[in-house]
Structure formats: structure tokens, C-alpha cells
Amino acid sequence: MAITPVIPPAFQTAYEQIKMSPGVLSGDHLFLTGMTGGDPDGQMPSDPAKQMRNAFDKIGLILSEANLPFAAIAEMTTYHIGLRDHFELFDQIRLEYLQPPYPAWTAIEAAGLRREGAIIEIRVVANVGTQTE
Structure with a gap:
């Protein structure tokens, strides 16, 4: 099965510097790197x-590059610094981007994230079979 990187122009420099794909198409799925x-x-x-x-806007750029809408998201894992401190705010903002059917979702309290000052990584x-409208 072929693995194809998905690299929006805004991520090209990061792709070259960090040596990781923002997204990877594999089979029927697009796997995104965690976005802070x-x-x-x-x-x-x-x-x-x-x-x-x-973070959600960056996810949208990668989905768009693959011609996918937010509705294509089947699974979401979120990593939080201070989960209980900002969970309600995160939940409100999440619903600005996601609509039914909602993806499966796991929220995890983390001790730290790679980016200094980051409180969230998504x-x-x-699902590649979901096309934009």
C-alpha cells in the first residue's frame, strides 16, 4: 500500500526542517501529525x-490539501496541559469546527508538549472517502 505525504504550502518549510509529514495518506485514511x-x-x-x-485551522489546511472536509474526521485524540482548566472552552471551540456525525474522541492530560507554551495538541x-461539498 502506498504512503503519500500531504504537505500544504504553509507546511513546506516545517516538513523540510523537522523531517515529518503534516499528513500521510495510507489506504482509506489520512493520518495527521498532532497540531499545536x-x-x-x-x-x-x-x-x-x-x-x-x-490548531483546528491547521488541521483544516491539511484536510483541504487532501480535498477533505472536517466531516471526514473519524477519530480525534487531544492532548492537554491543564485539561480541566480549559476543557469547557475547548469543547465549545471544537463544536465550531465539527458537526454530526462527531468523530470518536479521546482527551488526555499531558505532562508536557514539544512546543513551549502549548496547552493543546490535536x-x-x-476517512478519505468523505469528499468536500
Whole structure:
């Protein structure tokens, strides 16, 4: 089975520097690397809501590159620093991006994330058979 990287133009430099694909098509699924909430300029906002929206927006860029909508997300794992402190806010923002049928979801409290200042990392698996409208 072929494995094909999915690299939106906004991720090309990171792909080359870090040596990892933002997304990988394999079979009927698109696997996304965990996305944190850094801004396009690489800065990590101190505002939790901004971080959360940035992470979902980056997920949207990768899905779009593969011609998939957010509705294609079948599974989501979220890693949180201070899960209970911002869970309600995260849940509200999550519902700005996701609609029924909702993906399977696991939320995990983490001791730390790779990016300094990050409070959220979101990893998703999408079904390739779901096309954009």
C-alpha cells in the first residue's frame, strides 16, 4: 500500500526542517501529525482560545490539501496541559469546527508538549472517502 505525504504550502518549510509529514495518506485514511496552536509566524499565543482555533485551522489546511472536509474526521485524540482548566472552552471551540456525525474522541492530560507554551495538541485520522461539498 502506498504512503503519500500531504504537505500544504504553509507546511513546506516545517516538513523540510523537522523531517515529518503534516499528513500521510495510507489506504482509506489520512493520518495527521498532532497540531499545536502556534500562529503562522511560529509564535505560541498566550490566549488558550487562540491556540485552540489555530490548531483546528491547521488541521483544516491539511484536510483541504487532501480535498477533505472536517466531516471526514473519524477519530480525534487531544492532548492537554491543564485539561480541566480549559476543557469547557475547548469543547465549545471544537463544536465550531465539527458537526454530526462527531468523530470518536479521546482527551488526555499531558505532562508536557514539544512546543513551549502549548496547552493543546490535536491529532486526527480522517476517512478519505468523505469528499468536500
